[in-house]
């Protein structure tokens with residue numbers, strides 16, 4: 215089992231226990247464990263096998279969870295989950311995919327209305343039976359109806375990029391351990407850094423394809439073999455994901471990697487360009503197009519003009535290498551042809567993280583622990599941005615608690631520079647809520663004392679477009695607000711964005727010098743690539759922040775960087791690539 219499988223098991227346990235009305239503390243522990251595990255870069259197997267380390271040293275993993283992880287690693291199953299699953303009707307899992315329906319609401323629907331399918335749920339809504347339930351009402355009923363197509367759409371069951379990455383990294387380590395494998399690379403939508411990934415594609419260079427394919431079949435993550443050919447094998451892997459492996463010879467590796475990285479649309483355009491130059495590109499290489507080439511067997515078509523590396527393939531059609539994140543068949547070939555592909559922002563360019571939570575609100579780690587973790591990761595500055603009071607579920611801060619936190623931050627900054635220059639500067643920040651009725655959750659006299667204000671919209675997400683847009687525009691115009699957090703509120707696979715006029719938001723942000731966030735959480739990635747690209751063109755600076763709720767959450771920056779790269783953004787588009795003094799000079803209150 216991979217990290218991603220195990221995280222999914224703990225999420226399921228938490229859902230099912232919540233459904234059954236179990237102890238809130240226990241539920242929280244499972245969710246925390248799932249979060250820690252999905253944020254781990256290293257595999258649980260290697261941590262367990264390292265005699266110097268212990269699973270119990272991971273954040274939020276005690277003796278009980280450690281032993282459950284071991285059971286999962288050893289047997290691939292967890293008896294507790296099997297038992298609990300048997301006690302709950304299967305429709306529960308389907309219903310949990312409807313945005314806005316949590317375990318408690320699902321339970322009420324199942325037990326009082328005897329809902330046994332999404333169709334039955336739809337009918338119950340249409341007949342008004344859902345609205346009549348305690349705690350539901352007309353609004354919730356309508357929102358369930360609106361959200362049913364979302365839950366039914368298979369696109370919302372694709373793996374998040376980070377989940378796919380967890381599985382793929384373990385797979386790559388395994389394939390690279392095969393003595394017959396030479397170059398081994400992941401391709402497809404994973405390599406392009408897409409928000410979600412359908413199946414995993416791996417390209418391998420080898421002179422003995424059969425040995426490499428046998429090696430994949432022998433992987434501990436392989437659950438079933440779907441197809442086995444001479445140079446291609448497909449298996450079902452962890453989390454039911456399909457894995458497509460292609461094995462090619464040295465002279466074709468670059469051509470195959472290019473082909474299987476896609477996207478399909480990018481490849482179609484690249485081949486069209488090749489044809490116009492009298493060339494043909496396929497997964498084996500680049501060839502000169504002969505008249506009636508189809509009639510000639512491939513082996514007789516003459517030597518390949520390139521294919522050992524991707525660079526050779528692009529060079530053959532007069533182009534520089536194009537970063538995979540841009541290969542979506544938009545304008546990348548035109549830009550590349552004019553030498554106008556921008557240098558994309560890199561993880562190393564990011565100097566600070568400007569959105570994170572501590573145990574003062576709904577974070578898992580203390581201020582000091584977060585700062586230490588940020589220092590270990592080489593960040594030069596961070597902003598502590600806990601929730602404001604409106605977010606009562608997270609024990610949001612009122613003015614007096616916030617001012618006390620800021621005193622702690624002052625003291626901490628002083629101690630950080632007690633013996634020489636500080637390695638990191640901690641900014642006094644807040645994630646202030648945009649209230650349903652308009653306005654912000656803390657007065658300007660408080661906000662003006664902050665170093666960094668993130669304004670976010672968490673409540674009233676069902677309001678009509680003009681209301682939502684007006685609330686955000688008001689926050690953008692506030693002189694103390696530096697950045698709008700997760701500007702559309704979507705949660706990938708779980709909740710559509712709220713209805714907002716994003717063009718108006720971008721124009722206002724540009725006009726006020728307010729930044730927009732690219733929230734790096736793999737479920738948010740908000741702004742998305744299209745909006746981020748538009749914001750960049752409009753001259754808006756973006757901030758890539760993790761919104762970390764624990765120390766391991768700080769590792770998510772790379773997901774936000776990938777999203778920014780897909781939007782074609784450079785370091786100059788991203789505010790937190792700036793040195794601190796320049797960052798703070800960006801928008802003056």
Ligand code: DGT
Nearest residue numbers: 402403410411412413415473474475476477478481
């Ligand atoms: P996914 O798996 O749905 O997240 O998306 P991809 O892009 O990984 O798609 P996939 O796995 O079907 O194929 C990987 C790449 O291989 C794809 O981006 C382009 C190339 N490819 C696969 N099948 C075809 C095809 O039938 N025609 C063309 N032109 N390209 C293909």
Ligand code: CA
Nearest residue numbers: 402403413414
């Ligand atoms: Ca794929």
Ligand code: CA
Nearest residue numbers: 413414415458
């Ligand atoms: Ca595939």
Ligand code: ZN
Nearest residue numbers: 569571645761
């Ligand atoms: Zn936050």
